[in-house]
Amino acid sequence: MDVAQLRHRVISHNLANVNTPGYRRLDVEFEGELARQLARSSDGDIQSVQPQVVAEEGLQERADGNNVDVDREMGQLNKNATLFQTYSQLLATHFSSMRRAMEGP
Template sequence: MDVTNNRIDLLTRVMDTAALRHKVIANNVANVNTPGFKRLGVEFEQTLSKAIEAGTPVTSVSPTIVTDDTTAERVDGNTVDIDREMQQLSMNSLLYTAASQILANQLAQLRSAIAGR
């Protein structure tokens, strides 16, 4: 049962992070023409990987909103690239959908086990 709880915790955390990332991407898109705006990103996967390697509970890992310093600055000082944001939005949507489907499957298996089927 502990393994199942860990999977559910992980999937829930992934979905929460994807929801946060969606908000951050939407904010970046909304500020695509704002002079001096610096693109924001969400860090989670590397922190999660380190926590799993260290045996730390997944529930202790939280996503962090960070300023992305890797993107080239335009003449107006803005670092948002709309094409990149749309790609990130698409990838994030796929991640959320996959995690939600896997979570629904896990919960269906639990219901089945509880019902004795």
């Protein structure tokens, strides 16, 4: 959920700078490194995996050097919001199960 929150801030930052000449789109890298760490380590040491905010390269630039695409950002924002909502529901379900287990029959 922390990564989804960070990604939301980064996407919002991209949208706020859509008309800033020379601005480079930022992205959050996390899931790839998490998958590599899980594949490499049998003990699942995922605590060391941290999200990284990076400038995304290889995107088409406008004449002013800005490479932010509003439609792409809005799509990413919607996807991220859906993922955050899903994570929240999963966490609430987990806490509910723990609460029921502690209360007993």
